[in-house]
Amino acid sequence: MSTPxxxxxxxxxxxxxxAEHRHELDRRPDGTPRSWWSRITxxxxxxxxxxLFLLPIYWxxxxxxxxxxxxAQFPPTLFPRSWEFGNFADAVTxxxxxxxxxxxxxxxxxxxxxxxxxxxxxxYGFACIDWPGRNKIFYLVIATLFLPFPVTLIPxxxxxxxxxxxxxxxxxxxxxxFASAFYTFLLRQFLLQIPKDxxxxxxxxxxxxxxxLWRVVFPSCRPALGTVAIFAAVAAWNDFMxxxxxxxxxxxxxxxxxxxxxxxxxxxxxxxxQLMAASFLVILPLLILFFxxxxxxxxxxxxxxxx
Amino acid sequence: xxxESAEAGDIPPGxxxxxILTAPPNDSSDPPRTRPRSRRMTKAKRRNLRLGLxxxxxxxxxxxxxxxxxxxxSISLSFTRYSGMGAPTWVGAQNYITALTDPLVSKAASNxxxxxxxxxxxxxxxxxVLAIAMNxxxxxxxxxxxxxxxxxxxxxxxxxxIFIVFLNPQFGVFNxxxxxxxxxxxxxxxxxxxxxxAIVLITQFGAGNAALIxxxxxxxxPKTxxxxxxxxxxxxxxxFFSITLPLLSPVxxxxxxxxxxxxxxxFTEAYVITNGTGDPDAGALFYMMYLYRNAFGFAELGYASxxxxxxxxxxxxxxxxxxxxxxxxxxxDVEAS
Numbered sequence: 001m002s003t004p005x006x007x008x009x010x011x012x013x014x015x016x017x018x019a020e021h022r023h024e025l026d027r028r029p030d031g032t033p034r035s036w037w038s039r040i041t042x043x044x045x046x047x048x049x050x051x052l053f054l055l056p057i058y059w060x061x062x063x064x065x066x067x068x069x070x071x072a073q074f075p076p077t078l079f080p081r082s083w084e085f086g087n088f089a090d091a092v093t094x095x096x097x098x099x100x101x102x103x104x105x106x107x108x109x110x111x112x113x114x115x116x117x118x119x120x121x122x123x124y125g126f127a128c129i130d131w132p133g134r135n136k137i138f139y140l141v142i143a144t145l146f147l148p149f150p151v152t153l154i155p156x157x158x159x160x161x162x163x164x165x166x167x168x169x170x171x172x173x174x175x176x177x178f179a180s181a182f183y184t185f186l187l188r189q190f191l192l193q194i195p196k197d198x199x200x201x202x203x204x205x206x207x208x209x210x211x212x213l214w215r216v217v218f219p220s221c222r223p224a225l226g227t228v229a230i231f232a233a234v235a236a237w238n239d240f241m242x243x244x245x246x247x248x249x250x251x252x253x254x255x256x257x258x259x260x261x262x263x264x265x266x267x268x269x270x271x272x273x274q275l276m277a278a279s280f281l282v283i284l285p286l287l288i289l290f291f292x293x294x295x296x297x298x299x300x301x302x303x304x305x306x307x
Numbered sequence: 308x309x310x311e312s313a314e315a316g317d318i319p320p321g322x323x324x325x326x327i328l329t330a331p332p333n334d335s336s337d338p339p340r341t342r343p344r345s346r347r348m349t350k351a352k353r354r355n356l357r358l359g360l361x362x363x364x365x366x367x368x369x370x371x372x373x374x375x376x377x378x379x380x381s382i383s384l385s386f387t388r389y390s391g392m393g394a395p396t397w398v399g400a401q402n403y404i405t406a407l408t409d410p411l412v413s414k415a416a417s418n419x420x421x422x423x424x425x426x427x428x429x430x431x432x433x434x435x436v437l438a439i440a441m442n443x444x445x446x447x448x449x450x451x452x453x454x455x456x457x458x459x460x461x462x463x464x465x466x467x468x469i470f471i472v473f474l475n476p477q478f479g480v481f482n483x484x485x486x487x488x489x490x491x492x493x494x495x496x497x498x499x500x501x502x503x504x505a506i507v508l509i510t511q512f513g514a515g516n517a518a519l520i521x522x523x524x525x526x527x528x529p530k531t532x533x534x535x536x537x538x539x540x541x542x543x544x545x546x547f548f549s550i551t552l553p554l555l556s557p558v559x560x561x562x563x564x565x566x567x568x569x570x571x572x573x574f575t576e577a578y579v580i581t582n583g584t585g586d587p588d589a590g591a592l593f594y595m596m597y598l599y600r601n602a603f604g605f606a607e608l609g610y611a612s613x614x615x616x617x618x619x620x621x622x623x624x625x626x627x628x629x630x631x632x633x634x635x636x637x638x639x640d641v642e643a644s
Binding site for chain 2: 027028029030031032039042043045046049050053054056057059060063071072075076118121122124125126129130131132133134137140141144146147148149150151152153154155156157158159161175177178179180184209234237238240241244245256259260263264272275276279282283286287290291294
């Protein structure tokens with residue numbers, strides 16, 4: 001029903017918003033413009049902080065590209081004298097890197113798929129179906145948020161051991177199929193913002209809940225599901241203690257403990273440039289994911305509106 | 308006639324309204340007219356209840372299998388001696404008595420508290436500074452957000468590797484800087500206190516997550532408050548302490564509680580740096596390291612369970628204490644617009 005006139009007013013509203021945003025640039029929260037002096041100090045502080053927070057990644061990349069002799073030099077060189085890209089190849093062959101990578105990838109992809117599915121369905125049950133007692137039960141979800149995992153650590157190990165599944169990837173994958181408090185909480189907050197009328201209209205038309213879940217709700221909450229997917233991916237990919245406990249054979253180990261056992265096997269004689277090269281290869285997929293889906297990271301935190 | 312249509316569950320709305328209004332509130336034998344209405348209500352409610360429970364059933368199963376069962380089993384294991392093979396043998400409160408007199412438990416607990424006392428407040432300040440920087444009205448703010456958050460993506464083990472290289476006593480950059488000041492060879496990781504300080508520093512690079520939560524809180528503070536404060540003559544500093552901080556207090560509380568709970572469980576950095584030993588001189592033997600060692604090194608699953616239960620109780624106690632202490636300081640009154 002949008003007429004050209006509507007479109008025009010929409011465009012001008014957008015332009016106005018943009019202008020207002022530009023107007024806000026370089027102002028204090030109270031709206032007063034900053035003096036050039038305060039603008040320069042603010043930027044200087046932020047650039048200094050940026051350099052500090054870039055330091056670990058910079059150090060990792062530069063060390064990965066140096067020879068071990070150059071790593072030991074003083075004063076340290078800011079950039080490698082010769083770029084030893086061969087270090088990456090050496091690191092990959094010095095340990096069963098591809099095996100570790102494959103195991104990490106299997107765990108991460110399975111965890112992401114299962115987490116998104118299970119938490120989406122559970123959050124729908126808490127947000128979109130009005131059943132007696134659902135808010136009381138939801139308090140229980142929030143309560144489990146604060147339960148420290150060490151309390152469940154030993155019994156879970158005992159359980160997986162009895163099932164004969166230690167040294168397989170299952171203990172790290174299967175729990176994701178049963179929803180987790182944090183992601184359910186995040187998705188529920190988002191689903192509550194979907195207009196009730198939209199869901200009720202579909203119900204009046206005779207659609208079942210499952211159909212509504214996929215046809216009505218799913219399309220409008222893709223951003224929130226994206227956030228859950230990314231958080232779950234980062235957590236699974238970076239997990240250390242889970243693999244440390246459950247994966248003892250080299251053939252099932254993930255990158256995290258694979259690299260740690262490579263390091264501890266060589267202890268002080270470890271080729272640090274290879275260790276840095278391998279570490280960089282571990283974080284590379286996450287960095288790419290972050291740059292591509294950046295807005296989901298920021299949005300995910302703002303959805304919950306922590307209050 | 309009325310009764311027949313009532314049994315069919317098809318009552319004209321007007322009748323129902325009057326019947327509900329006239330029905331005595333606590334009548335156990337409902338008058339026939341109200342019955343079909345209430346039955347229809349419960350039918351819809353029951354249907355919703357069934358559907359709701361069906362949709363949350365994955366969580367219910369998870370709650371029973373991955374939380375309820377392990378918590379109960381953990382508590383009961385803590386009263387036994389159990390190696391993972393065979394059956395646990397009941398030893399009563401022996402594990403708890405041992406834990407309270409074990410010198411390594413008090414060592415691990417004091418290491419963990421030392422770490423938490425420095426790392427948690429420091430992390431709050433750093434995260435708040437980052438959030439304020441992320442919230443500046445400058446053109447390139449998206450770039451700063453990216454840079455401040457990126458180190459949070461580096462897994463703890465990789466961040467530890469970076470610092471192992473950085474702090475290496477022979478050729479680490481840190482040492483070479485120290486040499487310039489004629490400090491001699493400093494082996495931070497070889498010193499029981501130094502290694503803890505190093506781990507505090509390593510974990511600070513993950514401040515991005517807490518900073519994003521602070522950022523969300525900062526953006527919820529109504530602009531009008533700042534404008535009103537300016538009219539009243541409050542400068543930027545005064546605005547920060549009189550508006551920003553009080554309105555941020557619930558978020559500070561959230562970050563404080565998650566920070567304390569995380570600090571009590573500090574593990575990976577210490578495990579990677581010390582190769583699981585916790586040395587030098589048990590200086591990096593944190594509580595979770597000792598728990599892990601007992602469970603998976605010594606196969607003392609009963610004793611480790613007792614340690615886990617104690618950790619849970621201490622964590623719960625600290626969280627409750629923080630809540631109580633913060634009641635007067637946390638401001639929930641001003642709703643963000």
